[in-house]
Amino acid sequence: MRQKRGSLFVISAPSGAGKTTLCQKLREVVPDVKFSVSYTTRKPRAGEVDGVHYSFVDEDEFRAMIAEGEFVEWAQVHGNFYGTSKRRIEDMINEGFDVMLDIDVQGGRQIKEHFPDSVLIFVLPPSMDELKKRLTGRMSDAEDVIKKRLKNAIDEIREYKNYDYVIINDVFDDALEDMVAIIIAERIRTSKIEEGWIIENFIKEE
């Protein structure tokens, strides 16, 4: 294998910035990036499948997992708990896969502390007006949820400085191209190349 360990990417954004669609499309154009499935106490939305979009658990189960040290990071977001399994991501990285975490800014901070080499990407909407429009147009959430998310959006945007890259999701295809560029650049870092592979293929004499 050319690449030693996989890279760990974090993608965060205020709700409504278009992160979910970006991630969905990214799966199609860079299929060998694995998305980590988080645990959450949030109830499944229509179309969400347990074990695919999230692993849905109740609060008691979630608290037991915190106590057992199962999470590399966890946070309360919009009133629900969300957490990333340490074992799930370490297994994928050790197998050489690039792993993408779609998590909030509190989680991003914890991941950077635990994995200083992780690459943090922050997605911004083109403007606050556009963000409001996008949130109001969404039918899946109640009005009070939208209000809460707008208030949270400003606090989340303040955290952009903890991130390595900022992508503005105005023209979708451009934003996607930016994300792909970041992933590709990370893959070809010298530190990611297995030295044995270079020696075997380019240096070793017959």
Ligand code: 5GP
């Ligand atoms: P949603 O409920 O809309 O799927 O997600 C709400 C927010 O929680 C999003 O910002 C999403 O990125 C974040 N989130 C999802 N999984 C995790 C996780 O495992 N940890 C953290 N910290 N945030 C998460």
